[in-house]
Amino acid sequence: MAGARAFDELWGAGSGKAPRPGFEPLAAWLNDLPIAELGRRQQAAEAAFRSLGITFAVYGEEQAAERIIPFDIIPRIFSHAEWTRLSEGLEQRVRAINLFIHDVYGDRRIIADGIVPADIVLGNAQFCIPCCAGRPPHDVYAHICGIDLVRTGPDQFWVLEDNARTPSGVSYMLENREAMLRLCPELFDALPVEPVDSYPELLRETLQSVSPGRGDACCVLMTPGHYNSAFYEHSFLADNMGIELVEGTDLEVDDDIVWMRTIQGRVRVDVIYRRIDDAFLDPLVFRPDSALGVPGLMAAWLAGNVALVNAPGTGIADDKAIYSYMPEIVRYYTGEEPRLPNVETFRCREPKALQHVLANLDKLVVKLVDGSGGYGMLVGPAASKKELETFGAALKAAPERYIAQPTLALSTVPTFTESGIAPRHVDFRPFVLTGANGVKIVPGGLTRVALQEGSLVVNSSQGGGTKDSFVLADPGSGPNPDGDS
Amino acid sequence: MLSRTAANLYWTGRYMERAEFTSRLVEATIRLTSLGDHAEGDQAWKSALSVVGAGRAFAAAGESFSPASVRRYLTLSEDNATSIRACLARARDNARAARTALTVEVWEAINRAWLIIRDRTKPGGAQATLNLVEALKAEIRGFEGALARMLRSEGCWFMHLGQVIERGDNTARLLDVKYYLLLPRGQEVGGALDRDQWSTLLQIVSAKTAYRHLYSGPLRPWRVADFLIFRAEMPRSLVSSAEETVSLLSAFAARTGRQGPADRLARKRLDRIQESAIDAVVQKGLHEWLHDYIRENGAIDNAIARQFRFG
Numbered sequence: 026m027a028g029a030r031a032f033d034e035l036w037g038a039g040s041g042k043a044p045r046p047g048f049e050p051l052a053a054w055l056n057d058l059p060i061a062e063l064g065r066r067q068q069a070a071e072a073a074f075r076s077l078g079i080t081f082a083v084y085g086e087e088q089a090a091e092r093i094i095p096f097d098i099i100p101r102i103f104s105h106a107e108w109t110r111l112s113e114g115l116e117q118r119v120r121a122i123n124l125f126i127h128d129v130y131g132d133r134r135i136i137a138d139g140i141v142p143a144d145i146v147l148g149n150a151q152f153c154i155p156c157c158a159g160r161p162p163h164d165v166y167a168h169i170c171g172i173d174l175v176r177t178g179p180d181q182f183w184v185l186e187d188n189a190r191t192p193s194g195v196s197y198m199l200e201n202r203e204a205m206l207r208l209c210p211e212l213f214d215a216l217p218v219e220p221v222d223s224y225p226e227l228l229r230e231t232l233q234s235v236s237p238g239r240g241d242a243c244c245v246l247m248t249p250g251h252y253n254s255a256f257y258e259h260s261f262l263a264d265n266m267g268i269e270l271v272e273g274t275d276l277e278v279d280d281d282i283v284w285m286r287t288i289q290g291r292v293r294v295d296v297i298y299r300r301i302d303d304a305f306l307d308p309l310v311f312r313p314d315s316a317l318g319v320p321g322l323m324a325a326w327l328a329g330n331v332a333l334v335n336a337p338g339t340g341i342a343d344d345k346a347i348y349s350y351m352p353e354i355v356r357y358y359t360g361e362e363p364r365l366p367n368v369e370t371f372r373c374r375e376p377k378a379l380q381h382v383l384a385n386l387d388k389l390v391v392k393l394v395d396g397s398g399g400y401g402m403l404v405g406p407a408a409s410k411k412e413l414e415t416f417g418a419a420l421k422a423a424p425e426r427y428i429a430q431p432t433l434a435l436s437t438v439p440t441f442t443e444s445g446i447a448p449r450h451v452d453f454r455p456f457v458l459t460g461a462n463g464v465k466i467v468p469g470g471l472t473r474v475a476l477q478e479g480s481l482v483v484n485s486s487q488g489g490g491t492k493d494s495f496v497l498a499d500p501g502s503g504p505n506p507d508g509d510s
Numbered sequence: 511m512l513s514r515t516a517a518n519l520y521w522t523g524r525y526m527e528r529a530e531f532t533s534r535l536v537e538a539t540i541r542l543t544s545l546g547d548h549a550e551g552d553q554a555w556k557s558a559l560s561v562v563g564a565g566r567a568f569a570a571a572g573e574s575f576s577p578a579s580v581r582r583y584l585t586l587s588e589d590n591a592t593s594i595r596a597c598l599a600r601a602r603d604n605a606r607a608a609r610t611a612l613t614v615e616v617w618e619a620i621n622r623a624w625l626i627i628r629d630r631t632k633p634g635g636a637q638a639t640l641n642l643v644e645a646l647k648a649e650i651r652g653f654e655g656a657l658a659r660m661l662r663s664e665g666c667w668f669m670h671l672g673q674v675i676e677r678g679d680n681t682a683r684l685l686d687v688k689y690y691l692l693l694p695r696g697q698e699v700g701g702a703l704d705r706d707q708w709s710t711l712l713q714i715v716s717a718k719t720a721y722r723h724l725y726s727g728p729l730r731p732w733r734v735a736d737f738l739i740f741r742a743e744m745p746r747s748l749v750s751s752a753e754e755t756v757s758l759l760s761a762f763a764a765r766t767g768r769q770g771p772a773d774r775l776a777r778k779r780l781d782r783i784q785e786s787a788i789d790a791v792v793q794k795g796l797h798e799w800l801h802d803y804i805r806e807n808g809a810i811d812n813a814i815a816r817q818f819r820f821g
Contacts, residue, residue: 251607260610270610274821275514286513288664288818289766 032178032436033448034101047104047497050215055099055439055446063441067098070204077200095490096201098208101438101451101472102216102495108468111174111182111455114365116464117355119170119457122189122342124358126166129341130156140357145346150395153303153338155310159327162237163461166336169228169298170457171195171471174365176436183368183433185452187351189343190335191300194471194491195456196258199224199265201493202469217498219468225265227458227465232266232296234460235332242295245269245285247276249301249317259300273301278321281328296332297322303337346372346394349428368433374425382429383420386413389429391420406432435481438492440474450475452483453494468496511611511664517820518608519665523672525601526620530650531680532594533643534714535561536584540636542710543577554707555580561687562592585633585642594646598624611665615656623649664762671758671814678751678807684714685738686800689731705729715746735796736788748803752780755810772813779806 032038035052037045044052074093103111128135129146130153136143146152171192173185202221206213229244236242248259250272263270269285276294277284284291299306305315310323325331341347347354349370355363371378371389382389391403403416420427437448455470472492473483483489539558543551555577559565562584571589573579587593602624605612626645633639660666688711708729712718715738724741725733739748755776763769791799814820 251609264610269512271512272514275512286819286821288511288513288516288762289768290819 031434031448031450032176032181034176034436034438034451036439037179045104047500048102051100051102051212051495054209054212054215060445063098063446066208067096067441070096070098070208073204073207074200094197095476096204097440097449097474097476097490097492098205099439099441099446100205100212100493100495101453103497105497105499108219108496110364112466112468114182114363115172115455115457115466117359117361117364118172118184118187118351119167119459119464121351121355121358122167122170122187123165123459125354126189126336126339126342127160127164128358130338131160135354135357138357140353141347141350145350145394146341149341149344149346151338151340151344153341155323155327156336156338159329161235161326161336162329162332163235165235165459165461167339167342168231168235168334168336168459170459171454172365172457174453174455175368175433176453177434178436182365184351184365185368187343187348188454189339191302192454192456193255193258193300194454195224196261197491198456198467198469198471198494199261201491205493216495217500219496219498221467221469224456224467225262227467228262228298229266229268231458231460231465232268232298232332232334234462235334236295237329237332238295243285243292244296244298245271245276245294247271247273247297247299247301249305253300255300262298268298273317273319276319276322278319278325281321281325281330283319283322283325283331294331296334298334303340306333306337344394345392345428368430371429373420373427373429378429379420379424382427383417386417386420388431390432391416391427391429393426394428395426404432433481438472438474440476440492442476442478447478449478450481450483451492469494513819513821515608515611516664516668516818517815518604519611519668520672520814520820522601522604522608522620523669524676525597525604525672526623526650526653526669527673527676528592528680529594529597529601529623530647531676531714532562532584532592532597533646533650534716535684536581536594537640537643537647538710538714540581540640541713542706544636545706551577554710557687558584561684563683564590564592567591581636581639582633585639586627586630594643595627595630598627598646608665613656613660615659616653616669619649619653619656623653662761664765667758667761668818671755674751674754674758675807675811675814677746678748678755679804681715681738681746681748681751682800682803682807684711685735686797686804689735689796708734715744717744717746720744732788732792735791739791740783740786740788749780749783751807752776752783756780759814770813770817772810772817775806775810775813779803779810 030038035044035048071093074096125135135141136146167189169192171188171194173188174182175185176182198221212218232244233242236244244266245268246259246263246266248256248270250256253259260270271285275286277286283294283297285294301317304311305317307318307320307322308315309320311318322331323337326333326337348367349372351367352363355361371382373379373382382391385405386403387405387408389405391405393402403412405413408416435450435452438451439446440449442449451472451474453470453472455466458465472494474490474492475481475483476490535558539554542554552575556565556575559568559580564583567590568580568583573583583590583593585594588596590596602620605617605620609617623646626649627642630642633642657666657669688707708731709718711734712721717737720743721734721737724737724743737744737747741747742749742753744750759773759776763773
């Protein structure tokens with residue numbers, strides 16, 4: 026992390042004089058546009074987001090609904106070749122994730138074959154026992170995955186996290202592109218950028234494809250309600266897919282069939298894209314105090330009468346303890362070498378790894394396998410001597426609860442800041458859709474940027490922003506028919 | 511349309527209408543009391559409380575009676591479910607939950623009205639209260655204008671239905687209180703104060719000049735009753751509410767091909783009003799007649815909730 030200059034997505038590893046091949050038009054645009062004009066356009070974008078109400082709530086704030094995530098006007102960019110490689114890796118990984126979930130709730134061959142230890146699957150808080158009694162329609166579990174990637178060099182992409190439950194953020198991919206098309210149309214003349222606006226249509230097709238019944242499936246999007254921080258995204262997606270946005274109280278289960286209450290009577294529901302956690306889905310099976318869910322929903326799912334997107338129990342695939350086994354999991358189910366590597370991970374449950382971690386505590390990030398949101402985490406390079414000692418003791422006492430990873434020098438992208446254009450660290454979340462007919466990925470995703478100088482924290486709750494993510498079309502395919510001379 | 515969305519829209523309409531009615535009630539009462547002496551002023555504020563059915567709740571909330579305390583209670587009180595603030599908060603909550611079914615204009619009008627009153631802690635003196643109420647009425651007119659520009663379909667009809675049901679209830683209560691609680695003892699019917707009170711009543715339903723157009727001669731109680739019950743030209747009359755209820759429910763029926771108990775009740779009520787006249791009503795007793803109307807209105811409200819599965 027410290028010291029060496031990070032790889033820059035526009036300028037590469039070099040001195041910053043010449044852009045990476047194919048990105049010259051973006052560099053020229055950035056050099057030619059007066060900084061004041063850049064600032065004006067950025068403000069116009071943020072004003073548009075505010076009036077559209079593209080907001081997120083931070084729990085506990087009185088006027089929570091009024092916040093927007095900062096938007097940065099300078100896009101991050103992928104070449105066609107980079108994207109092809111990435112999407113092959115994503116497809117492979119998500120295919121393996123679905124096969125893995127299917128296996129652990131069924132035959133558990135991967136445990137029998139000794140690839141993954143039984144206790145970290147069956148003893149995992151994310152292992153959903155009720156899911157063992159059923160199968161989702163078409164055997165798809167993780168229909169929508171948001172795979173968080175980071176980059177450290179020209180060919181070094183790493184998977185940081187697999188979000189296989191209810192990943193959010195796709196509305197920013199779409200709205201950021203809208204803003205860029207309106208405010209910087211000249212960039213789209215200069216660069217053959219692949220469109221992303223087919224996402225709602227692809228998602229709708231994915232939902233339709235996993236319907237348990239035949240014919241025209243009734244799909245709905247289920248939200249916890251308008252107080253939820255991601256409600257804007259829920260209503261945006263439902264609107265753009267042309268499906269109903271429902272809450273738990275709009276649904277009822279009768280004889281294992283799910284119905285939606287409308288002014289013209291009950292309408293049978295086939296597919297539920299739910300943006301509500303497993304724990305709240307069905308008070309009869311999970312948290313009994315949940316007022317957000319639908320009593321009987323799990324019974325309907327187990328009876329095969331409704332598809333839940335994503336299926337319950339997918340959390341077992343994005344758990345931190347499981348994550349460290351992902352390369353083995355990919356190899357096991359696909360018979361191929363993983364195309365996208367994990368960040369190197371030391372499982373402290375293994376004596377050799379523990380020894381290494383204890384010896385290098387000041388250089389590593391150590392995480393609780395069942396922790397999230399930064400709890401129970403040690404960032405070695407930033408810790409005091411005393412903190413290192415205390416943490417080392419805790420680690421020795423219960424090594425099986427921890428994993429460790431090296432700190433990474435995340436790539437940067439030129440970003441508009443108060444002191445001019447400066448490099449800021451980014452990550453990237455593409456959205457991978459899996460339906461009955463295979464895996465589809467829209468060429469784009471959500472780029473999150475840490476707006477503080479040197480910061481590696483891209484979370485929106487901690488001052489992170491977003492950028493548009495350009496994926497360039499195949500230079501040989503002539504994507505800009507009326508622009509070439 | 512989801513039943514929950516329909517319920518949210520219906521209640522958005524009802525609460526916006528109630529907010530306007532309470533605003534007009536406060537405005538008219540301030541104007542009335544600026545004319546008379548103290549005792550009469552107190553009487554006017556007491557009757558304002560009864561019009562919105564809040565007399566008992568006001569006492570139960572431990573409020574001590576004064577024109578200023580009633581003014582605050584009717585405009586800003588959080589304990590009073592019929593205060594303007596409470597109505598706007600609920601209208602906004604319902605609108606927010608059904609945000610995707612609203613146009614930007616409708617949402618903005620509701621939100622602006624809410625923002626005017628949200629941070630207000632005191633209504634201030636009579637003039638300040640009048641200014642507040644004036645600003646709120648303007649936003650509520652903006653809401654009605656935005657509603658008129660909406661696509662003529664279920665979303666618009668549910669809000670409109672909420673408005674006309676609420677409007678019928680409000681007008682009936684106003685008339686009832688005027689006839690049986692408002693007349694101060696010892697005052698000659700038709701005297702000076704009485705005339706002021708009648709004009710105040712017309713002002714609340716924004717019909718002072720309209721009355722002059724339809725009736726010649728001095729203000730007469732039975733004519734005002736005729737006006738507010740039977741004249742279809744008058745948008746806030748009971749027959750207008752009854753008519754609009756029927757035609758809105760017919761719009762739904764035309765769209766879905768189905769009718770229900772709400773349609774039947776609403777048509778029965780309209781027939782009954784249209785077959786009657788003010789003399790018959792006075793003979794039966796206006797108070798009883800108005801109570802029947804309020805009860806019937808409640809039954810139609812229930813039937814609407816059942817028919818469209820508000821849940």
